[in-house]
Amino acid sequence: MKLAKKLSAVLAACVIAVSAAACSSASGQEIVAENANTKITMGAYAYAMYSAYYEASYYVPDSTAPILSQEIEGQPAADWLREKAMESIKSMFIVDAKAAELGITITDEERKNIDTNMNESWNTTDESIQELMRYGVTKEGVKQLYYEFNTKYTKIFQTLYGTGGQKEVSLDEKKNYLAENYTDFAYFTKSISSLTNDEKAAAKETFDGYAAAINDGSKTMAQVAEEYKTAESLTSDPLQSDVTNLSTDTNYTYYYSEMAAALQEMNPGEARVVETSSSSYILVVKNDISATAEEKLQDEDLEFQILVDLKSDEYINEMNGMLETYTDFTVHEDVLNKFDPAVFEQTTDTSSAEASSEAVTDQADQGTDAADTTEAAGETQTAETAESAQTTESAQTTEEAASQTTTE
Numbered sequence: 001m002k003l004a005k006k007l008s009a010v011l012a013a014c015v016i017a018v019s020a021a022a023c024s025s026a027s028g029q030e031i032v033a034e035n036a037n038t039k040i041t042m043g044a045y046a047y048a049m050y051s052a053y054y055e056a057s058y059y060v061p062d063s064t065a066p067i068l069s070q071e072i073e074g075q076p077a078a079d080w081l082r083e084k085a086m087e088s089i090k091s092m093f094i095v096d097a098k099a100a101e102l103g104i105t106i107t108d109e110e111r112k113n114i115d116t117n118m119n120e121s122w123n124t125t126d127e128s129i130q131e132l133m134r135y136g137v138t139k140e141g142v143k144q145l146y147y148e149f150n151t152k153y154t155k156i157f158q159t160l161y162g163t164g165g166q167k168e169v170s171l172d173e174k175k176n177y178l179a180e181n182y183t184d185f186a187y188f189t190k191s192i193s194s195l196t197n198d199e200k201a202a203a204k205e206t207f208d209g210y211a212a213a214i215n216d217g218s219k220t221m222a223q224v225a226e227e228y229k230t231a232e233s234l235t236s237d238p239l240q241s242d243v244t245n246l247s248t249d250t251n252y253t254y255y256y257s258e259m260a261a262a263l264q265e266m267n268p269g270e271a272r273v274v275e276t277s278s279s280s281y282i283l284v285v286k287n288d289i290s291a292t293a294e295e296k297l298q299d300e301d302l303e304f305q306i307l308v309d310l311k312s313d314e315y316i317n318e319m320n321g322m323l324e325t326y327t328d329f330t331v332h333e334d335v336l337n338k339f340d341p342a343v344f345e346q347t348t349d350t351s352s353a354e355a356s357s358e359a360v361t362d363q364a365d366q367g368t369d370a371a372d373t374t375e376a377a378g379e380t381q382t383a384e385t386a387e388s389a390q391t392t393e394s395a396q397t398t399e400e401a402a403s404q405t406t407t408e
Contacts (some may be wrong), residue, residue: 028138032336033089035329038096039219040121041140043401044145045339050135052084053344066345078341086331092149093329099152102159104232106151114147135343160305161311175308179312181309182262183246184296185288186221188228188238192278206231207273207281214271214285221271221285228283243289259284 053067056077072080099105106114122139129385160167184314190207192200212227213219232238246252252260258276266272268288275281276336289296299301315326 007260028136028141030335030338031330031332033093033331035093037100038093040092040144040330041138041141042335042339043136045085045089045140046090046136047137047141047145047334048085048088049081049339049341050132050137050344051088052378053341055084056271057083058077068341068345075197081341087323088145090323090326090329092145094319094326095149095152095156097326098156098322104152104155104159106148110151114143114151118143118147128154136339157307157311157315161307169307169310171297173310174297176373177291177310178243178296178302178306179290181247182243182246182289184241184243184287184289184292185263185284186225186239186241187259187282187284188225188240189280189282190228190232191280193398203281204273204275207283210283211273215269224283243299243302256282258282277330 026243027194028041031039032042032045033040052247055198056067056072058069059072059080060077062070068077070077122142124133148343153342158167161169165358190203195203210219210224213224214221222239225237228234229238231234237356242252244252246260252397254274259274259282261271262274263284263286266284266286268286268290271283271285273281273283
């Protein structure tokens with residue numbers, strides 16, 4: 001695994017090593033690899049191996065046959081798993097080394113958040129978690145390779161490319177990118193699915209009137225939204241707003257495709273009524289993002305996403321370059337070789353392995369605010385930063401810039 005592809009979130013603890021083939025010590029604390037700054041235990045290695053096993057299910061030629069009976073990319077599946085797991089381990093060494101170089105540490109508050117997320121995700125009463133426990137995965141191992149990795153990966157990205165960083169992105173570059181690629185808009189909706197034809201016509205006339213008032217400058221979007229709230233006897237403000245890249249934001253391209261298409265062709269300041277295939281009218285106004293770009297960038301999340309868009313590929317390439325050349329660690333082969341991947345197929349098949357991984361991934365998503373940092377920020381061991389977030393799939397890293405990633 002390299003530093004840009006999310007690992008499956010396998011959240012479990014090896015309280016007792018049920019299978020000697022998977023975990024030779026009851027606590028999973030034997031050291032598999034280490035250097036002066038970092039130690040990787042058997043429990044963490046088991047996590048990396050299981051993640052590799054889950055990933056392998058997408059690469060084997062026959063999805064109905066046992067994974068370990070097949071070849072992947074011209075080599076026995078077991079060897080492929082070991083290579084992928086070692087890439088994950090190596091990634092941890094690299095991130096720790098880079099963090100040390102830049103003087104980056106995990107703060108007390110970040111540590112508290114990591115522990116909270118880990119504890120919420122680690123549910124040993126769950127059947128799939130119990131299965132993973134039998135493989136020797138430990139709570140501390142997952143915390144190290146997932147949460148701590150993602151936190152550091154994201155912070156490295158921010159330190160390098162943020163204000164005052166070695167590779168700081170200028171305000172003008174961020175403003176220009178925001179204005180050219182993002183859309184600032186506000187909207188509210190009315191469902192027409194249960195209306196009669198006459199009621200639909202009346203609603204359309206009302207919405208058209210709102211749009212006309214905005215377009216001739218006699219009213220603002222906030223004013224017509226307040227009128228609509230009163231007319232409909234709503235208890236909350238119907239007006240919603242967003243600043244996003246409509247070309248990549250699937251929430252709008254999928255669920256609000258008609259509005260997204262309209263916004264792409266609208267002029268700044270223009271209001272329009274859009275009818276959707278899901279039987280709604282939407283009143284939407286496109287704001288002038290160029291006029292407010294600097295103000296918008298005061299939003300830390302938005303600024304981070306812009307950094308991810310601009311620099312996640314560069315960041316991933318740099319980190320992956322380190323992955324290919326970094327050698328400052330020692331592997332204890334005698335300990336590492338105690339883990340036999342055959343354990344995955346002694347008690348489960350590919351489909352149940354996938355179910356286990358998806359179950360714990362769901363739990364990790366619920367317990368993590370992370371960093372859909374990079375992917376870092378798209379998908380990175382972070383960093384949903386990078387392909388992101390490993391840095392920056394938060395952002396896949398950095399885009400999702402805070403979820404764990406390793407590159408394919």
